[in-house]
Structures are given as C-alpha cells and as structure tokens.
Amino acid sequence: MSDNPCPGRRTVLGRAFLVLPLVLVAFVAITVGFAASKTVRQPYETPFFHLFFSDTLHMKAWLITVALLLALGQLLTASRIYEVLRFPPKGRFYHVVHRWSGRAAILLTLPVAYHCIFLLGFGTYDARAYIHSLLGSLLYGTVLAKVLIVRSNGFRGWALPLAGSALFSILLGLWLTSAFWYFSTFGVGI
Template identity: 35%
Template sequence: MASAAGPSAQTARAALAAALLTGAATAVVLGVYAGVHAPAGRPLFTLGFSGMLQMKTWLATGAVVLVVVQLATALWMWGRLPGAGAPPGWVGPVHRYSGAVAFVLTVPAGLHCLWALGLGAGSPRVLTHSAVGCVFYGAYAAKMLGLRLPGLPGWGLPVLGGTVLASLALVWATSALWFFTRSGLPLL
C-alpha cells in the first residue's frame, strides 16, 4: 500500500523531470537552429551602441551584474547571507525584478548570436560560448517552470538557479570579458 506522500512525491518528481526536459529541449532547439540557420552577418539593431558586439557586450555585462544581485538576494531570502539577518520586505521584489530585467537584457544579445552570428565553432572559446548560451536559455526555462512546481525538492531551486547563474557567467566570460580584454579596456 502506497503512503499518502508517495503519489505527491512521485508527481513532484515527474513535474521536475518535465521542467528539466523542457529546458533541455529549449537548449537543443536553439542549438539546432543556430547550427542550420545561415548567419546574416549583420545586426538587426544596435540600440544606440556603436556596433553589434559592443551592444551584446554591455547588455551581457548588465545582465551579469543583475544576476549577482539575484544571487545576493536569494542567499538573503534563504537565510544564507552571513550577518545579514532577516531580509526586509523589499528583498523579494528586488530579486524578482532584477531577474526579469537581467533576462530581458540577454534577449537582444542572444537574438543577435542566433540570427547574425549562428553557431560558432571557429575556436574552443566560440564553441563554448555558443553551446553554453543555449544551455543558459534552457536552464532559464527549467528554472521558471521549477518555480511553479508544488513539492519541488529543497535542492531543486538552488540547482536550477545556480545553473542559470553559472551558465550566464560562462557566456559572459567567453564573450564580454574576451571583448573587454581585446579592446584595451582595463578591467581593474
């Protein structure tokens, strides 16, 4: 005889598996599209920046800064920020809005990666950037679905959020950081 918690836990695991599969499918679809699409080689828009790479670099940098805000506020909300005490009421909204704005900043950059540049395989850096960029959007999709799952295991949200953070950091390091160091802009 199954326990009362059995079907609920099984349903939660199935929902988590569906969210993870949706994220994986998102990453694969983006990668396949980027691989088969003939890159346009030109930007759709530059949002006032001097060029497409400059736009992508600064938007990605803004997104990374906001993801650091996400990390700090998540740690604070979960009581993992040493010495911070109980979070005030504004921490939750700052967490949500900084994440939403960070994602919005990634969209023009990701769109230009897919449409203008395609799946890059010219060097290990570019291939890593292309693959991890797809992983970022898949991880983001899985995290957004995971937020709405009742009974999500306690490790689920930190792992999903950590994957989003780590993949965006690697995307930034293989693009914006590379661009900054090649353009002569001193980092510190």
C-alpha cells in the same frame, strides 16, 4: 486506510515530475541550437542602438555585462531571502528586488540572443565560440526550468538553489566567452 488508491503511483509521478525541468532544458537547448545552426552567418553590420554604442558587439558585451551584474545581485538577494546572509531591511523587500532584477537580466539578454542565434549562428570555428554556443543554447531552457521550479510545489528544497546556480553559471560562462573575451581583446570602449 490510505486516501490514495494506488500508493506507488504518486511516487512514480513525483519522480517523473522531477525530471520535467531537465526535459525542458534539453528541449529548448536543442531547439535553439538547431535554429542557430541553420543561420547563415551575417556580418556584424546589423541594426543596433546608435544612442550609446559604437557597434553591435560593444552593445552585446555591455548588455550581457549588466545582465551578469544583475545576476550577482540575484545571488545576494537569494542569500538574504534564505537567510544565509543577514542584513537589513527585513520583510519582502529582497523578494521584490530578486524577482525584478531577474526579469531585467533576462530582458537584457534578449537582443543579445537574437543577434547570436539569428544573425551569427552556432559558432564552431574555435573552442571559445563552440562553448559559447553550447551555453547560449542552454540559457533559456534553464530559465524556463527555474521558473517551473519556482511556480511548482512538487520539488525538493534543493531544486531551486540548484536551478538558480546552474542559471548563474551559464550566464557567467556566456559572459566569460563573450564580453570578457571581447573587452580584453578590443577594449572596453562604448
């Protein structure tokens, strides 16, 4: 006799639970996109860190570049954690590095996102800006979905690498449509 009084109920709840990260991504993306679309576009002369950068756009380009480099480190440490790549040292070292580099990458994106969402708005003036705005709207929903998958036990083994890959792809797309474009157009100078 089964312990579960409704054997089909667990399967339905399990399937609904698998859709939860997608719903989370969609909800956050729509919310961020809506907030950005209501922003009145401001000029680039906004407060920024005068310590290192000549202007706000250079600051944003460099912060997202460092976040992308940390995300590349995430790929390496995840590959080591899952033993796709095998290099020393053994133990929990790569778990800690993976966790903290991910946190640092997300923290570096916050001032960039603030400027993009609340000062520049949702860009539709050309294809690059439109793609960048769409990817930016997806970023934090994907982060939350990945955290949900990491912290939950109800997901299949492929869900976490898929979420991590989606997050890396979004960050790479954001870098290509912002920092890479900016550096190739205006130069790398700080």
